[in-house]
Amino acid sequence: MSARETLQERSAAAGGIGDSDSGGMAGGGSNGSSGGSSGGATGKGGMGGRRSGAAYGRGHNRSRNRVRRPMTMGARYLLLAVLAIVIGFPIYITVVNSLLTSRQIAARPPVLFPVHPLWGDFAAAFSQAHLGIYLRNSAIVTILIVIAELVTSVLAGYAFAFLKFPFRRLLFMACIATMMVPMEATIVPNRQTIVALGWFNSFPALIVPFIASGVGIFLFRQAFLGVPRDLRDAARLDGYGHWHFLTRIVIPLNRPLIAAFALYSFMSAWNQYLWPLIVTDTNSVRTVQIGLKQLEGVGLNHFNLIFAGTLLAALPIFLLLIVFQRQLVRGLSAGALKG
Amino acid sequence: MAGAVLSSDVDRSPAAVSLEGVSKWYDNVPAVQDFTIDAEAGEFLVLLGPSGCGKTTVLRLIAGLEIPSQGVIRIGGQVVNDVDPRNRDIAMVFQSYALYPHMTVRRNIEFPLRSRGHPAPARSRMVEEVARSLQLDKLLDRKPAQLSGGQRQRVALARAIVRRPLAFLMDEPLSNLDAQLRIEMRAELVELHAKLDTTIIYVTHDQVEATTMGNRIAVIDQSRLQQVGTPREVYEHPANAFVAGFVGNPPMNIIRGHLEGEGDAMNARFQDGYLQLPPVLAAAARRENLGEVLIGIRPQDLQIVEQGTIHATVSLVEVVGSESRLVCRFAGGQFITVDTDRDPAHMRNGDVIDLAVGRPRREQQGVSQEELRSLPEVPPEALHLFDVASGRRLDP
Structure with a gap:
């Protein structure tokens, strides 16, 4: 959710929420200008400081810079190193624990390096805890959600950005409104709907509620508004309708954003816990996050299995992040550059 | 295919x-x-x-x-x-x-x-x-x-x-x-x-x-x-x-003037002088029964003369290649542009100059400097009259 909120904030900052083009632009403009003015104020303060520094004489100022700069850099790297340890240590200890026996995990002081790593826990996670089935289910659910969410978000975003139709503003507001309703508020009626549809314990129950996303529609609509209107007009004169304009111009131009959104969508879908828990109760359709919880039931003395399972469950996201790191950064910065 | x-x-x-x-x-x-x-x-x-x-x-x-x-x-x-x-x-x-x-x-x-x-x-x-x-x-x-x-x-x-x-x-x-x-x-x-x-x-x-x-x-x-x-x-x-x-660089000077006089002798008077209308334009103005007109004069059709019927004060002297462009001001505040081939060194901001309508540069060959000093006849093609209300051109 936090990842989605970040996307949402970025998008809002890039274009505003107004329905009409001018409204959207105006929103973006005001954001930009307020940012600009505050930046200007900071700049002025900086200048003032520099001027007062100059009053002490050039040599003094230069020597102070010489001393300060390495210190500032050192402090920065120290802070980054501390943060890296805070973030990295839990991951490291999970890897270590997955290679230890349960007795070693419980030992005090804790074992920080596996001298005789036990790789068999990973195989056991598959054989004893049915992790293979859970991973397969998660893969099916996640891939279908990502594809569906991308398709619906891109199409709806395009429609809101480029087409004129009755109730456009109202419908867009309805999409925005879905982002403001917390999942907890809708979870009970949604479950009742799933049961009434006869989808309990089925893949549709895990997938269908997530095939459209207010955040995605909002995000792509804002991005597509940044595509120059002249390109649309040029494509029309070149003989291309909406479909070809979308597939040959708009999507290629927004590829980094699409990759970034796909990644966030993947993470959200893969990490779901509560919803799969309440609409399934058999292993045949349950996803890996619930599977990890199930691992606790295998036995109290099998912490190593839980750690191995956790690593296996996190592996796809980890790999995706590494592979798509560049697109992710470009996607997050694309709106800012366009704006 | x-x-x-x-x-x-x-x-x-x-x-x-x-x-x-x-x-x-x-x-x-x-x-x-x-x-x-x-x-x-x-x-x-x-x-x-x-x-x-x-x-x-x-x-x-x-x-x-x-x-x-x-x-x-x-x-x-x-x-x-x-x-x-x-x-x-x-x-x-x-x-x-x-x-x-x-x-x-x-x-x-x-x-x-x-x-x-x-x-x-x-x-x-x-x-x-x-x-x-x-x-x-x-x-x-x-x-x-x-x-x-x-x-x-x-x-x-x-x-x-x-x-x-x-x-x-x-x-x-x-x-x-x-x-x-x-x-x-x-x-x-x-x-x-x-x-x-x-x-x-x-x-x-x-x-x-x-x-x-x-x-x-x-x-x-x-x-x-x-x-x-x-x-x-x-x-x-x-x-x-x-x-x-809109068309022409610099744009045409447009001055609002009252029409006075009878017969072919008709003048368009404004705060800083007057212009004697050529008979064909006077006839056109009379035909339309107009009291006021907009007078259009291209900057290059205005000439600095010793004694003219229009008086203006130089506000700015611009050198444009071999020619000079004077931006002058009437007493009423309106600006008027004059293109001249005179040496701008003789011009100073604040100088009061006399202007007349004419096209000596096109007809300059064979015309002496003395003749150029005063241009009593206003050539009809150098003057454009427009209706004040509609802006429409008054054709001779």
């Missing part, structure tokens, strides 16, 4: 484009009103007007990017009001160039051919042919971001040319170029027009572009067509005070 024919293999005759009583309203705001104009086949017609006058809307209406609220648009004699832009066989060059940023130059030029089903070898040949003619052949594998403004402009032109449309629409295509490049591209566009023998409808707010490039100019203001004519016609016989003030 079988039906596709190489456009370069076909002798495409240029098409006439005509608008008849075309209007376009956005909600209750008029963008184009009662617009009637014919661009003949093979003509270079320039739509000239200030920002927001509706000239780009006219272009978009012809292209089919906007639907007219009323009126008829014809291309090649066929009514195209309900024809989709892709089927109008019109190419447009945009002010922003509208190049597809993720495609190479080759792909950009090729893009309109793909939609029309040209086979790959033919596409390639046509692209290379056009690229060679516009000196783009070495840039085919670059992306638009790697090109200069002038090169992008050429790519936009190439994309328009490659499919040999019935007519070209150009929306201020030179406005993003620097001054020097603009002059070069102006000449290239005129050459291109001659080479392609096609109809071009060109939008600009730059009257120099309009007068140097167009076979005819259509001047637009406040969503209405003001005048259509050759550059010389529009310059020498502006249909109204707006056209008079």
Whole structure:
């Protein structure tokens, strides 16, 4: 959710929420200008400081810079190193624990390096805890959600950005409104709907509620508004309708954003816990996050299995992040550059 | 695919484009009103007007990017009001160039051919042919971001040319170029027009572009067509005070004056002097029974004389090449521009000068300096009279 909120904030900052083009632009403009003015104020303060520094004489100022700069850099790297340890240590200890026996995990002081790593826990996670089935289910659910969410978000975003139709503003507001309703508020009626549809314990129950996303529609609509209107007009004169304009111009131009959104969508879908828990109760359709919880039931003395399972469950996201790191950064910065 | 024919293999005759009583309203705001104009086949017609006058809307209406609220648009004699832009066989060059940023130059030029089903070898040949003619052949594998403004402009032109449309629409295509490049591209566009023998409808707010490039100019203001004519016609016989003030650099001086006198001896008097109207103009003013008129005088038709009927104070002296431009002020505060070939060293801000209307530089040969000192006769062609209320020109 936090990842989605970040996307949402970025998008809002890039274009505003107004329905009409001018409204959207105006929103973006005001954001930009307020940012600009505050930046200007900071700049002025900086200048003032520099001027007062100059009053002490050039040599003094230069020597102070010489001393300060390495210190500032050192402090920065120290802070980054501390943060890296805070973030990295839990991951490291999970890897270590997955290679230890349960007795070693419980030992005090804790074992920080596996001298005789036990790789068999990973195989056991598959054989004893049915992790293979859970991973397969998660893969099916996640891939279908990502594809569906991308398709619906891109199409709806395009429609809101480029087409004129009755109730456009109202419908867009309805999409925005879905982002403001917390999942907890809708979870009970949604479950009742799933049961009434006869989808309990089925893949549709895990997938269908997530095939459209207010955040995605909002995000792509804002991005597509940044595509120059002249390109649309040029494509029309070149003989291309909406479909070809979308597939040959708009999507290629927004590829980094699409990759970034796909990644966030993947993470959200893969990490779901509560919803799969309440609409399934058999292993045949349950996803890996619930599977990890199930691992606790295998036995109290099998912490190593839980750690191995956790690593296996996190592996796809980890790999995706590494592979798509560049697109992710470009996607997050694309709106800012366009704006 | 079988039906596709190489456009370069076909002798495409240029098409006439005509608008008849075309209007376009956005909600209750008029963008184009009662617009009637014919661009003949093979003509270079320039739509000239200030920002927001509706000239780009006219272009978009012809292209089919906007639907007219009323009126008829014809291309090649066929009514195209309900024809989709892709089927109008019109190419447009945009002010922003509208190049597809993720495609190479080759792909950009090729893009309109793909939609029309040209086979790959033919596409390639046509692209290379056009690229060679516009000196783009070495840039085919670059992306638009790697090109200069002038090169992008050429790519936009190439994309328009490659499919040999019935007519070209150009929306201020030179406005993003620097001054020097603009002059070069102006000449290239005129050459291109001659080479392609096609109809071009060109939008600009730059009257120099309009007068140097167009076979005819259509001047637009406040969503209405003001005048259509050759550059010389529009310059020498502006249909109204707006056209008079808009076409020409520097613009025509427009002074409001009261008419007085009887018979052929009629003067137009204003706060800082008067002008004796030539008999033909006096007759025209009398025919219209006007008490007040707008008097238009080109800066180069005003001469500094020893004793004249107009008095002004010099505010600014500008040296423009071999000539000088004086910006003078009347006592009432109105500015008046005077182009003179006098040495500006003799002029100082605050000098009070006398002016008379005449055209000595054109008729200078054989005219002595003494004769130039006073110009009692006002040549009718140097003076333009307009109705105060409507701005309409009073023809002799």
